[in-house]
Amino acid sequence: xxxxxxxxxxxxxxxxxxxxxxxxxxxxxxxxxxxxxxxxxxxxxxxxxxxxxxxxxxxxxxxxxxxxxxxxxxxxxxxxxxxxxxxxxxxxxxxxxxxxxxxxxxxxxxxxxxxxxxxxxxxxxxxxxxxxxxxxxxxxxxxxxxxxxxxxxxxxxxxxxxxxxxxxxxxxxxxxxxxxxxxxxxxxxxxxxxxxxxxxxxxxxxxxxxxxxxxxxxxxxxxxx
Amino acid sequence: xxxxxxxxxxxxxxxxxxxxxxxxxxxxxxxxxxxxxxxxxxxxxxxxxxxxxxxxxxxxxxxxxxxxxxxxxxxxxxxxxxxxxxxxxxxxxxxxxxxxxxxxxxxxxxxxxxxxxxxxxxxxxxxxxxxxxxxxxxxxxxxxxxxxxxxxxxxxxxxxxxxxxxxxxxxxxxxxxxxxxxxxxxxxxxxxxxxxxxxxxxxxxxxxxxxxxxxxxxxxxxxxx
Numbered sequence: 315x316x317x318x319x320x321x322x323x324x325x326x327x328x329x330x331x332x333x334x335x336x337x338x339x340x341x342x343x344x345x346x347x348x349x350x351x352x353x354x355x356x357x358x359x360x361x362x363x364x365x366x367x368x369x370x371x372x373x374x375x376x377x378x379x380x381x382x383x384x385x386x387x388x389x390x391x392x393x394x395x396x397x398x399x400x401x402x403x404x405x406x407x408x409x410x411x412x413x414x415x416x417x418x419x420x421x422x423x424x425x426x427x428x429x430x431x432x433x434x435x436x437x438x439x440x441x442x443x444x445x446x447x448x449x450x451x452x453x454x455x456x457x458x459x460x461x462x463x464x465x466x467x468x469x470x471x472x473x474x475x476x477x478x479x480x481x482x483x484x485x486x487x488x489x490x491x492x493x494x495x496x497x498x499x500x501x502x503x504x505x506x507x508x509x510x511x512x513x514x515x516x517x518x519x520x521x522x523x524x525x526x527x528x529x530x531x532x533x534x535x536x537x538x539x
Numbered sequence: 540x541x542x543x544x545x546x547x548x549x550x551x552x553x554x555x556x557x558x559x560x561x562x563x564x565x566x567x568x569x570x571x572x573x574x575x576x577x578x579x580x581x582x583x584x585x586x587x588x589x590x591x592x593x594x595x596x597x598x599x600x601x602x603x604x605x606x607x608x609x610x611x612x613x614x615x616x617x618x619x620x621x622x623x624x625x626x627x628x629x630x631x632x633x634x635x636x637x638x639x640x641x642x643x644x645x646x647x648x649x650x651x652x653x654x655x656x657x658x659x660x661x662x663x664x665x666x667x668x669x670x671x672x673x674x675x676x677x678x679x680x681x682x683x684x685x686x687x688x689x690x691x692x693x694x695x696x697x698x699x700x701x702x703x704x705x706x707x708x709x710x711x712x713x714x715x716x717x718x719x720x721x722x723x724x725x726x727x728x729x730x731x732x733x734x735x736x737x738x739x740x741x742x743x744x745x746x747x748x749x750x751x752x753x754x755x756x757x758x759x760x761x762x763x764x
Contacts, residue, residue, distance in 0.1 A: 356683025457682035458581025
Protein backbone atom coordinates (compact mmCIF):
# COMPACT_ATOMS: atom_id res chain seq x y z
CA UNK A 315 0.00 0.00 0.00
CA UNK A 316 1.42 3.41 -0.85
CA UNK A 317 1.63 6.35 1.59
CA UNK A 318 -1.35 8.24 0.21
CA UNK A 319 -3.51 5.12 0.42
CA UNK A 320 -2.40 4.48 4.02
CA UNK A 321 -3.27 8.07 4.97
CA UNK A 322 -6.74 7.91 3.38
CA UNK A 323 -7.34 4.52 5.00
CA UNK A 324 -6.37 5.89 8.43
CA UNK A 325 -8.88 8.72 8.01
CA UNK A 326 -11.62 6.27 7.06
CA UNK A 327 -10.79 3.95 9.97
CA UNK A 328 -10.78 6.87 12.41
CA UNK A 329 -14.19 8.06 11.27
CA UNK A 330 -15.47 4.45 11.31
CA UNK A 331 -14.31 3.98 14.93
CA UNK A 332 -16.24 7.08 16.02
CA UNK A 333 -19.47 5.96 14.35
CA UNK A 334 -19.02 2.41 15.72
CA UNK A 335 -18.72 3.77 19.27
CA UNK A 336 -21.98 5.71 18.79
CA UNK A 337 -23.77 2.62 17.40
CA UNK A 338 -22.55 0.52 20.35
CA UNK A 339 -23.57 3.09 22.92
CA UNK A 340 -27.06 3.57 21.41
CA UNK A 341 -27.75 -0.16 21.18
CA UNK A 342 -26.35 -0.86 24.66
CA UNK A 343 -28.73 1.75 26.05
CA UNK A 344 -31.60 -0.19 24.43
CA UNK A 345 -30.38 -3.49 25.92
CA UNK A 346 -29.37 -4.95 22.55
CA UNK A 347 -26.35 -7.27 22.34
CA UNK A 348 -24.63 -6.91 18.94
CA UNK A 349 -22.64 -9.71 17.27
CA UNK A 350 -20.50 -9.21 14.13
CA UNK A 351 -19.92 -12.46 12.16
CA UNK A 352 -16.78 -12.76 10.02
CA UNK A 353 -15.68 -15.57 7.70
CA UNK A 354 -14.92 -16.63 4.15
CA UNK A 355 -17.82 -16.97 1.72
CA UNK A 356 -19.61 -20.27 2.31
CA UNK A 357 -18.38 -20.96 5.87
CA UNK A 358 -21.97 -21.19 7.02
CA UNK A 359 -22.73 -17.77 8.55
CA UNK A 360 -26.32 -17.56 7.29
CA UNK A 361 -27.13 -21.20 8.09
CA UNK A 362 -25.73 -20.81 11.63
CA UNK A 363 -27.82 -17.65 12.04
CA UNK A 364 -30.94 -19.48 10.86
CA UNK A 365 -30.45 -22.00 13.68
CA UNK A 366 -29.60 -19.39 16.31
CA UNK A 367 -32.56 -17.12 15.58
CA UNK A 368 -34.88 -20.15 15.66
CA UNK A 369 -33.53 -21.05 19.11
CA UNK A 370 -33.65 -17.47 20.44
CA UNK A 371 -36.96 -16.39 18.96
CA UNK A 372 -39.42 -17.80 21.52
CA UNK A 373 -37.84 -15.93 24.45
CA UNK A 374 -35.49 -13.24 23.14
CA UNK A 375 -36.27 -11.16 20.05
CA UNK A 376 -33.43 -11.43 17.49
CA UNK A 377 -32.85 -9.28 14.40
CA UNK A 378 -30.31 -9.64 11.60
CA UNK A 379 -28.40 -7.32 9.26
CA UNK A 380 -27.03 -9.16 6.24
CA UNK A 381 -24.03 -7.82 4.32
CA UNK A 382 -23.28 -8.92 0.79
CA UNK A 383 -21.76 -7.55 -2.38
CA UNK A 384 -24.98 -8.29 -4.29
CA UNK A 385 -28.41 -9.98 -3.85
CA UNK A 386 -31.07 -9.99 -1.10
CA UNK A 387 -30.80 -13.75 -0.71
CA UNK A 388 -29.50 -13.96 2.84
CA UNK A 389 -32.00 -11.47 4.33
CA UNK A 390 -34.81 -13.40 2.61
CA UNK A 391 -33.63 -16.62 4.28
CA UNK A 392 -33.76 -15.00 7.73
CA UNK A 393 -37.15 -13.35 7.07
CA UNK A 394 -38.55 -16.79 6.27
CA UNK A 395 -37.86 -17.61 9.95
CA UNK A 396 -40.19 -14.76 10.95
CA UNK A 397 -37.29 -12.60 12.12
CA UNK A 398 -36.68 -8.97 11.02
CA UNK A 399 -33.75 -8.77 8.59
CA UNK A 400 -32.20 -6.02 6.48
CA UNK A 401 -29.90 -6.55 3.53
CA UNK A 402 -26.99 -4.21 2.93
CA UNK A 403 -25.53 -4.71 -0.55
CA UNK A 404 -22.17 -3.01 -0.78
CA UNK A 405 -22.12 -3.07 -4.60
CA UNK A 406 -18.49 -4.15 -4.71
CA UNK A 407 -17.02 -3.11 -1.36
CA UNK A 408 -15.37 -5.97 0.48
CA UNK A 409 -16.54 -5.22 4.06
CA UNK A 410 -19.29 -3.48 6.02
CA UNK A 411 -18.66 -0.14 7.76
CA UNK A 412 -20.27 1.24 10.91
CA UNK A 413 -22.10 3.99 8.99
CA UNK A 414 -24.06 1.34 7.06
CA UNK A 415 -25.26 -0.11 10.38
CA UNK A 416 -25.97 3.36 11.83
CA UNK A 417 -28.35 4.12 8.95
CA UNK A 418 -30.49 1.09 9.86
CA UNK A 419 -30.82 1.86 13.59
CA UNK A 420 -34.19 3.68 13.28
CA UNK A 421 -35.70 0.55 11.71
CA UNK A 422 -34.74 -1.89 14.48
CA UNK A 423 -37.84 -2.85 16.54
CA UNK A 424 -37.87 -1.71 20.19
CA UNK A 425 -38.25 -5.28 21.50
CA UNK A 426 -34.98 -6.45 19.88
CA UNK A 427 -32.58 -8.15 22.30
CA UNK A 428 -29.94 -9.56 19.93
CA UNK A 429 -28.71 -7.97 16.72
CA UNK A 430 -26.55 -10.13 14.47
CA UNK A 431 -24.56 -8.51 11.68
CA UNK A 432 -23.38 -10.93 9.01
CA UNK A 433 -20.41 -9.30 7.31
CA UNK A 434 -19.46 -9.70 3.63
CA UNK A 435 -17.86 -13.13 3.12
CA UNK A 436 -14.19 -12.24 3.36
CA UNK A 437 -11.66 -13.41 5.92
CA UNK A 438 -9.38 -10.41 5.37
CA UNK A 439 -10.87 -6.93 5.00
CA UNK A 440 -13.79 -6.92 7.50
CA UNK A 441 -11.36 -7.49 10.40
CA UNK A 442 -10.28 -3.83 10.28
CA UNK A 443 -13.77 -2.35 10.73
CA UNK A 444 -15.55 -2.11 14.10
CA UNK A 445 -19.31 -2.10 13.42
CA UNK A 446 -20.33 -1.22 16.98
CA UNK A 447 -20.50 -4.86 18.05
CA UNK A 448 -20.14 -6.25 21.58
CA UNK A 449 -18.95 -9.61 20.29
CA UNK A 450 -17.03 -10.54 17.18
CA UNK A 451 -17.28 -14.13 15.96
CA UNK A 452 -14.96 -15.64 13.39
CA UNK A 453 -16.27 -18.79 11.69
CA UNK A 454 -14.04 -21.47 10.20
CA UNK A 455 -15.70 -24.37 8.39
CA UNK A 456 -14.18 -27.84 8.24
CA UNK A 457 -13.76 -27.85 4.41
CA UNK A 458 -11.61 -24.69 4.52
CA UNK A 459 -8.78 -26.51 6.26
CA UNK A 460 -7.23 -26.34 9.73
CA UNK A 461 -4.24 -24.28 8.48
CA UNK A 462 -6.21 -21.07 7.95
CA UNK A 463 -5.80 -19.14 11.25
CA UNK A 464 -2.08 -18.38 10.76
CA UNK A 465 -2.56 -17.63 7.04
CA UNK A 466 -5.33 -15.07 7.75
CA UNK A 467 -4.47 -13.95 11.28
CA UNK A 468 -6.24 -10.63 11.75
CA UNK A 469 -9.82 -11.95 11.83
CA UNK A 470 -8.73 -14.44 14.51
CA UNK A 471 -6.71 -11.82 16.41
CA UNK A 472 -9.66 -9.44 16.74
CA UNK A 473 -12.48 -11.94 17.48
CA UNK A 474 -13.96 -12.95 20.85
CA UNK A 475 -15.14 -16.38 19.66
CA UNK A 476 -13.98 -18.95 17.15
CA UNK A 477 -16.90 -20.97 15.80
CA UNK A 478 -15.83 -24.15 14.03
CA UNK A 479 -18.71 -24.96 11.66
CA UNK A 480 -19.85 -27.98 9.62
CA UNK A 481 -18.53 -30.36 12.30
CA UNK A 482 -20.71 -33.07 10.71
CA UNK A 483 -18.03 -33.15 7.98
CA UNK A 484 -15.10 -33.75 10.40
CA UNK A 485 -15.17 -37.55 9.81
CA UNK A 486 -14.91 -37.26 5.99
CA UNK A 487 -12.37 -34.42 5.70
CA UNK A 488 -8.69 -34.02 6.54
CA UNK A 489 -9.55 -31.35 9.15
CA UNK A 490 -8.17 -31.47 12.69
CA UNK A 491 -10.38 -29.24 14.89
CA UNK A 492 -7.78 -29.27 17.66
CA UNK A 493 -5.09 -28.00 15.32
CA UNK A 494 -7.40 -25.24 14.04
CA UNK A 495 -8.28 -24.19 17.61
CA UNK A 496 -4.64 -24.38 18.76
CA UNK A 497 -3.44 -22.16 15.86
CA UNK A 498 -6.19 -19.63 16.54
CA UNK A 499 -5.44 -19.61 20.29
CA UNK A 500 -1.75 -19.01 19.57
CA UNK A 501 -2.81 -15.84 17.74
CA UNK A 502 -5.41 -14.87 20.35
CA UNK A 503 -5.42 -16.77 23.66
CA UNK A 504 -8.68 -15.13 24.79
CA UNK A 505 -10.75 -16.75 22.03
CA UNK A 506 -13.67 -18.83 23.25
CA UNK A 507 -14.04 -21.86 20.96
CA UNK A 508 -17.35 -23.47 19.93
CA UNK A 509 -17.79 -26.53 17.73
CA UNK A 510 -21.04 -26.48 15.76
CA UNK A 511 -23.04 -28.16 13.06
CA UNK A 512 -26.09 -26.34 11.74
CA UNK A 513 -27.13 -29.67 10.18
CA UNK A 514 -27.22 -31.71 13.41
CA UNK A 515 -27.71 -28.79 15.81
CA UNK A 516 -24.44 -29.53 17.63
CA UNK A 517 -23.21 -26.57 19.65
CA UNK A 518 -26.28 -24.38 19.07
CA UNK A 519 -27.64 -24.63 22.67
CA UNK A 520 -24.17 -23.74 24.03
CA UNK A 521 -23.96 -20.69 21.74
CA UNK A 522 -27.44 -19.55 22.72
CA UNK A 523 -26.63 -19.93 26.45
CA UNK A 524 -23.43 -17.97 25.91
CA UNK A 525 -25.30 -15.18 24.09
CA UNK A 526 -27.87 -14.88 26.87
CA UNK A 527 -25.09 -14.75 29.50
CA UNK A 528 -23.25 -12.06 27.53
CA UNK A 529 -26.40 -9.96 27.29
CA UNK A 530 -27.02 -10.35 31.05
CA UNK A 531 -23.47 -9.13 31.67
CA UNK A 532 -24.05 -6.23 29.25
CA UNK A 533 -27.20 -5.25 31.12
CA UNK A 534 -25.23 -5.28 34.35
CA UNK A 535 -23.05 -2.68 32.69
CA UNK A 536 -19.84 -4.65 32.32
CA UNK A 537 -17.58 -5.00 29.34
CA UNK A 538 -17.30 -8.27 27.38
CA UNK A 539 -14.03 -7.87 25.59
CA UNK B 540 -15.97 4.47 -0.50
CA UNK B 541 -15.39 8.23 -0.29
CA UNK B 542 -14.18 10.39 -3.20
CA UNK B 543 -10.57 10.65 -2.02
CA UNK B 544 -10.38 6.87 -1.61
CA UNK B 545 -11.81 6.32 -5.10
CA UNK B 546 -9.26 8.72 -6.59
CA UNK B 547 -6.30 7.05 -4.85
CA UNK B 548 -7.64 3.61 -5.83
CA UNK B 549 -7.93 4.71 -9.48
CA UNK B 550 -4.30 5.84 -9.45
CA UNK B 551 -3.18 2.53 -7.98
CA UNK B 552 -5.23 0.53 -10.49
CA UNK B 553 -3.85 2.59 -13.38
CA UNK B 554 -0.28 2.00 -12.30
CA UNK B 555 -1.05 -1.69 -11.69
CA UNK B 556 -2.46 -2.07 -15.22
CA UNK B 557 0.74 -0.66 -16.72
CA UNK B 558 2.99 -3.00 -14.74
CA UNK B 559 0.70 -5.97 -15.52
CA UNK B 560 0.98 -5.26 -19.26
CA UNK B 561 4.79 -5.24 -18.96
CA UNK B 562 4.78 -8.53 -17.00
CA UNK B 563 2.51 -10.14 -19.61
CA UNK B 564 4.57 -8.94 -22.51
CA UNK B 565 7.89 -10.09 -20.96
CA UNK B 566 6.56 -13.54 -20.08
CA UNK B 567 4.81 -13.99 -23.44
CA UNK B 568 8.13 -13.26 -25.15
CA UNK B 569 9.68 -16.11 -23.11
CA UNK B 570 6.84 -18.49 -24.07
CA UNK B 571 5.40 -18.63 -20.55
CA UNK B 572 1.63 -18.97 -20.08
CA UNK B 573 0.52 -17.22 -16.88
CA UNK B 574 -2.54 -18.28 -14.85
CA UNK B 575 -3.96 -16.23 -11.94
CA UNK B 576 -6.04 -18.31 -9.49
CA UNK B 577 -8.79 -16.58 -7.46
CA UNK B 578 -11.06 -17.99 -4.77
CA UNK B 579 -12.09 -17.89 -1.13
CA UNK B 580 -9.67 -19.29 1.46
CA UNK B 581 -9.88 -23.08 1.52
CA UNK B 582 -11.46 -23.61 -1.92
CA UNK B 583 -8.57 -25.86 -2.86
CA UNK B 584 -6.22 -23.63 -4.90
CA UNK B 585 -2.99 -25.11 -3.54
CA UNK B 586 -4.22 -28.72 -3.68
CA UNK B 587 -5.38 -28.26 -7.29
CA UNK B 588 -1.98 -26.75 -8.14
CA UNK B 589 -0.19 -29.71 -6.54
CA UNK B 590 -2.06 -32.04 -8.91
CA UNK B 591 -1.57 -29.83 -11.97
CA UNK B 592 2.17 -29.35 -11.50
CA UNK B 593 2.57 -33.12 -10.97
CA UNK B 594 0.78 -33.73 -14.27
CA UNK B 595 2.67 -31.01 -16.19
CA UNK B 596 6.13 -31.58 -14.76
CA UNK B 597 7.37 -34.47 -16.91
CA UNK B 598 6.85 -32.57 -20.20
CA UNK B 599 6.30 -28.87 -19.47
CA UNK B 600 8.20 -27.01 -16.73
CA UNK B 601 5.76 -25.33 -14.32
CA UNK B 602 6.52 -22.73 -11.64
CA UNK B 603 4.31 -21.24 -8.95
CA UNK B 604 3.99 -17.94 -7.11
CA UNK B 605 2.02 -18.26 -3.87
CA UNK B 606 0.25 -15.25 -2.36
CA UNK B 607 -0.79 -15.21 1.29
CA UNK B 608 -1.23 -12.74 4.10
CA UNK B 609 1.21 -14.71 6.27
CA UNK B 610 3.26 -17.98 6.27
CA UNK B 611 5.40 -19.82 3.69
CA UNK B 612 3.20 -22.91 3.92
CA UNK B 613 1.82 -23.00 0.39
CA UNK B 614 5.15 -22.44 -1.37
CA UNK B 615 6.65 -25.23 0.75
CA UNK B 616 3.89 -27.60 -0.40
CA UNK B 617 4.68 -26.88 -4.06
CA UNK B 618 8.46 -27.14 -3.54
CA UNK B 619 7.92 -30.62 -2.11
CA UNK B 620 6.73 -31.57 -5.63
CA UNK B 621 10.13 -30.55 -6.99
CA UNK B 622 8.72 -27.43 -8.64
CA UNK B 623 10.12 -23.88 -8.19
CA UNK B 624 7.85 -21.79 -5.97
CA UNK B 625 8.06 -18.34 -4.41
CA UNK B 626 5.96 -17.11 -1.52
CA UNK B 627 4.71 -13.54 -1.46
CA UNK B 628 3.38 -12.62 2.00
CA UNK B 629 1.41 -9.41 1.78
CA UNK B 630 1.51 -8.81 5.56
CA UNK B 631 -2.16 -7.82 5.67
CA UNK B 632 -3.02 -6.73 2.13
CA UNK B 633 -6.00 -8.59 0.72
CA UNK B 634 -4.78 -9.16 -2.86
CA UNK B 635 -1.63 -9.44 -4.97
CA UNK B 636 -0.53 -6.61 -7.28
CA UNK B 637 1.42 -6.80 -10.53
CA UNK B 638 4.50 -5.12 -9.04
CA UNK B 639 4.88 -8.05 -6.59
CA UNK B 640 4.99 -10.43 -9.55
CA UNK B 641 7.32 -8.12 -11.54
CA UNK B 642 9.90 -8.25 -8.73
CA UNK B 643 10.11 -12.05 -9.02
CA UNK B 644 10.60 -12.19 -12.81
CA UNK B 645 14.43 -12.37 -12.67
CA UNK B 646 14.19 -15.52 -10.53
CA UNK B 647 11.97 -17.53 -12.88
CA UNK B 648 14.01 -20.28 -14.60
CA UNK B 649 14.45 -19.94 -18.38
CA UNK B 650 12.87 -23.36 -19.06
CA UNK B 651 9.55 -22.37 -17.41
CA UNK B 652 6.49 -22.94 -19.63
CA UNK B 653 3.63 -22.36 -17.19
CA UNK B 654 3.56 -19.87 -14.33
CA UNK B 655 0.70 -20.19 -11.85
CA UNK B 656 -0.02 -17.34 -9.45
CA UNK B 657 -2.15 -18.31 -6.48
CA UNK B 658 -3.75 -15.12 -5.20
CA UNK B 659 -4.59 -14.35 -1.56
CA UNK B 660 -7.71 -16.32 -0.55
CA UNK B 661 -10.40 -13.71 -1.12
CA UNK B 662 -13.28 -13.81 -3.57
CA UNK B 663 -13.65 -10.02 -3.63
CA UNK B 664 -10.56 -7.81 -3.79
CA UNK B 665 -8.18 -9.73 -6.10
CA UNK B 666 -10.69 -9.42 -8.97
CA UNK B 667 -9.71 -5.78 -9.52
CA UNK B 668 -6.00 -6.43 -10.05
CA UNK B 669 -4.52 -7.69 -13.32
CA UNK B 670 -1.27 -9.52 -12.49
CA UNK B 671 -0.13 -9.90 -16.09
CA UNK B 672 -1.91 -13.23 -16.53
CA UNK B 673 -3.11 -14.78 -19.79
CA UNK B 674 -5.80 -16.78 -18.02
CA UNK B 675 -7.77 -16.05 -14.89
CA UNK B 676 -9.35 -18.98 -13.06
CA UNK B 677 -11.99 -18.63 -10.37
CA UNK B 678 -12.41 -21.66 -8.14
CA UNK B 679 -15.63 -22.51 -6.30
CA UNK B 680 -15.65 -25.51 -3.96
CA UNK B 681 -18.72 -27.60 -3.31
CA UNK B 682 -18.90 -26.76 0.44
CA UNK B 683 -19.11 -23.01 -0.29
CA UNK B 684 -22.56 -23.35 -1.82
CA UNK B 685 -23.96 -22.99 -5.34
CA UNK B 686 -25.37 -19.50 -4.59
CA UNK B 687 -21.99 -17.74 -4.53
CA UNK B 688 -21.52 -16.45 -8.12
CA UNK B 689 -24.28 -13.81 -7.92
CA UNK B 690 -23.29 -12.81 -4.38
CA UNK B 691 -19.64 -12.23 -5.37
CA UNK B 692 -19.97 -11.44 -9.08
CA UNK B 693 -16.76 -9.63 -10.01
CA UNK B 694 -14.39 -12.60 -9.71
CA UNK B 695 -16.74 -14.57 -11.98
CA UNK B 696 -17.21 -11.64 -14.38
CA UNK B 697 -13.46 -11.23 -14.96
CA UNK B 698 -12.40 -14.91 -15.15
CA UNK B 699 -11.82 -17.09 -18.23
CA UNK B 700 -12.53 -20.38 -16.45
CA UNK B 701 -14.73 -21.52 -13.59
CA UNK B 702 -13.22 -24.50 -11.78
CA UNK B 703 -15.68 -26.32 -9.54
CA UNK B 704 -13.52 -28.10 -6.95
CA UNK B 705 -14.01 -30.88 -4.39
CA UNK B 706 -16.50 -32.64 -6.68
CA UNK B 707 -15.97 -35.78 -4.56
CA UNK B 708 -18.16 -34.01 -1.98
CA UNK B 709 -21.10 -33.39 -4.39
CA UNK B 710 -22.97 -36.50 -3.16
CA UNK B 711 -22.87 -35.51 0.53
CA UNK B 712 -23.53 -31.76 0.23
CA UNK B 713 -26.51 -29.64 -0.84
CA UNK B 714 -24.53 -28.29 -3.83
CA UNK B 715 -25.94 -28.28 -7.35
CA UNK B 716 -23.02 -27.91 -9.80
CA UNK B 717 -25.40 -27.05 -12.64
CA UNK B 718 -26.92 -24.19 -10.66
CA UNK B 719 -23.45 -22.88 -9.76
CA UNK B 720 -22.34 -23.04 -13.41
CA UNK B 721 -25.58 -21.49 -14.68
CA UNK B 722 -25.32 -18.55 -12.26
CA UNK B 723 -21.70 -17.97 -13.22
CA UNK B 724 -22.51 -18.18 -16.95
CA UNK B 725 -25.32 -15.63 -16.51
CA UNK B 726 -22.69 -13.22 -15.19
CA UNK B 727 -20.09 -14.19 -17.80
CA UNK B 728 -21.22 -16.33 -20.76
CA UNK B 729 -17.64 -16.82 -21.98
CA UNK B 730 -16.59 -18.81 -18.91
CA UNK B 731 -15.25 -22.27 -19.62
CA UNK B 732 -16.37 -24.63 -16.84
CA UNK B 733 -14.32 -27.52 -15.41
CA UNK B 734 -15.43 -29.94 -12.70
CA UNK B 735 -12.52 -31.25 -10.63
CA UNK B 736 -11.55 -33.26 -7.59
CA UNK B 737 -7.95 -33.09 -6.46
CA UNK B 738 -8.70 -36.16 -4.33
CA UNK B 739 -9.84 -38.46 -7.15
CA UNK B 740 -8.04 -36.67 -9.99
CA UNK B 741 -11.30 -35.90 -11.81
CA UNK B 742 -10.91 -33.10 -14.34
CA UNK B 743 -7.12 -32.77 -14.00
CA UNK B 744 -6.27 -34.28 -17.44
CA UNK B 745 -8.85 -31.95 -19.08
CA UNK B 746 -7.33 -28.91 -17.35
CA UNK B 747 -3.81 -29.93 -18.37
CA UNK B 748 -4.88 -30.44 -22.00
CA UNK B 749 -6.58 -27.04 -21.95
CA UNK B 750 -3.44 -25.37 -20.54
CA UNK B 751 -1.23 -26.91 -23.21
CA UNK B 752 -3.67 -25.79 -25.95
CA UNK B 753 -3.75 -22.27 -24.54
CA UNK B 754 0.03 -22.10 -24.52
CA UNK B 755 0.18 -23.35 -28.13
CA UNK B 756 -2.26 -20.60 -29.10
CA UNK B 757 -0.15 -18.08 -27.19
CA UNK B 758 2.96 -19.19 -29.05
CA UNK B 759 1.10 -18.72 -32.31
CA UNK B 760 0.71 -15.13 -31.20
CA UNK B 761 -3.02 -15.01 -30.61
CA UNK B 762 -4.92 -13.61 -27.68
CA UNK B 763 -6.81 -15.85 -25.24
CA UNK B 764 -9.21 -13.43 -23.63
